[in-house]
Amino acid sequence: MKIISLERKRILGWKNIFVIILVLILVSLFLVWVYFSDYKENNDQTLFQVYKNIKEDRKSTRTNLLTIDKVKDVKDRYKMLYKSKNLTDDSGNLRKDVFNSEFKEDKYIFDTIVTNYSPAFNYDPSCILDVSNQDINDFYKIRLNKIDQLMGNRINSNNVELFSKERNEILEEASKMQEPIKYSYAEGFKLAGDGIGIVTRVIIIIVGIVIAPLFSEDKQTKMNEIILSTKLGRNKLTFYRILTALLTTTIIYILGVIIFSVIIFSIFGIKGGNLYIQSGAGYWFSPYNITYLQQFIINIVIGYIACILMAFITMFITTFAKKIIYGVSFVSMFVLAMMYFGVANNYYLDYYLLNFLPWNLVNYFNMYTTYYRYNLFGTQIDKMIFQPVVALIIILVAFVGILCRKKKTRYL
Structure with a gap:
């Protein structure tokens, strides 16, 4: 546990946590500002007046x-x-x-x-x-x-x-x-379900940046020199660093979900979670008969899988680069590639590859409003189940790849 604590502090100290919290708060407030612009009754209306109208709407109890x-x-x-x-x-x-x-x-x-x-x-x-x-x-x-x-x-x-x-x-x-x-009034859950995907994508980028230096040498503690003296020590440190990545990703994701949820629900309220998503125009043609609350929970679970997947992909990529700058560069190129191809809207590329990677995995609107399934040996499997399961398999493959890669290298 001491090793995990040291490794976590190395990549996620209090200074980094403060910066991450600040970024997540700013992103959440920016989304609120965007949402407020849709609620403006005229251009002269101030944000405070918009909030007062929303607060008044929240009092509605009729269904x-x-x-x-x-x-x-x-x-x-x-x-x-x-x-x-x-x-x-x-x-x-x-x-x-x-x-x-x-x-x-x-x-x-x-x-x-x-x-x-x-x-x-x-x-x-x-x-x-x-x-x-x-x-x-x-x-x-x-x-x-x-x-x-x-x-x-x-x-x-x-x-x-x-x-x-x-x-x-x-x-x-x-x-x-x-x-x-x-x-009825359900703006809190409606906007939370839509906005959590954007926040999760920001978290995915943050996870990539934070995890990238994990397998580089730590010159301050000389951890490599202490533990890598034997093959057993190398395997142990690799395993501990993977656990550190899981812990770090979990901390960042929980912070993001809490910050976003508190801001959104404190402004727009928590009513309407029991209403079906089809009551909103955006999901009127969705074949999924789930409530806003169920949708929000599903989004959070899939988002967590996407962030863990990003952490493992980052660790695997950085095993090919000893210097931090190289690792961060490789991860940045991977994220940019996901973003670029994510907006290309190529059906076959999405269907067979991108839908299983972190960026597209949290494209929740597409998940709930598109009509396709995956055919596995003649069995039709819903994408909401198939995509996260494949992502978990990729995580397992990356885990094995990291262990195998570290056995072949003299450095971590």
């Missing part, structure tokens, strides 16, 4: 049902407001103050209704103005048709094969969504 009658009511009210010409200002921009005053709690479901009737990937509120009574009655049926359409679009755009059995299973899972779905 409503998105019934067919509610869809018709929202459509009629929006149409009336649209015709009154009070909905937009002189520049044609939406007057959120007028909109929020009219719809109150229903503003949280308005985007979902619009998304259901809008063309795919084209959010258009005006599309609900002329929605027929038949379309209103078929509200939930249209959702399933859209999911089927989105699966067809993916097949055509990527030239991939989606087995009819797989397609039917996804549609069957999507059809199990509660009807009519409940909705």
Whole structure:
């Protein structure tokens, strides 16, 4: 334990911890600032006024049902407001103050209704103005048709094969969504589920930087000279340093999750964790019938696996470089490569490689809203299970690789 403590202090002293905490706080506050900009009712509204509005919304205790009658009511009210010409200002921009005053709690479901009737990937509120009574009655049926359409679009755009059995299973899972779905104020969990992916990516970068020097020589304690006198000593130090990496990564990740959660939930509240993610427009077409709380927990677990994976990849890469500068450079190039190819949006590259690496592993929105599974010897496995499991296998392979690599080298 003394060795682990010394090694941990070498790469994660109090100074580094303070810097990491500061970075995580700034990232979390930046996300809050971005979220606040979406809640502004006009450009003149201050952040404090936005916070007061959010605080007022948090007092809502009503949980409503998105019934067919509610869809018709929202459509009629929006149409009336649209015709009154009070909905937009002189520049044609939406007057959120007028909109929020009219719809109150229903503003949280308005985007979902619009998304259901809008063309795919084209959010258009005006599309609900002329929605027929038949379309209103078929509200939930249209959702399933859209999911089927989105699966067809993916097949055509990527030239991939989606087995009819797989397609039917996804549609069957999507059809199990509660009807009519409940909705209410759930901004805290909604934003936490979305933002935790960004925070985790920052943590992944931090882990790479912090872990990179772990296998370099420590000239202050002369640890190499003391313990590497025998082969047994070398193996023991390698194992202890791997444990140090696990401990360090865990500390950083827990700090990140706590800081982000405290900031988000203290501002936006903790209500709505029991609501299904489909109550929000972003996940309306998701086939996963889980609540916001379940989603947040799943994201945290997968995020932890991604950070541990990054730690092991970093250790394996740095076994090829004795000097710290070389190790940090190699790790930096690896992170930049993940970031670059992560935005390239190449289906085959994502499907067969990038989805199992840390950066894409925490692309939660893609995980919940895309329609594909992995075929393993004829068995269809959900990506939410398959990707983390493969990541754990990569961690095991990297662990063995580190041990084997260290047996062949004279330095750590």
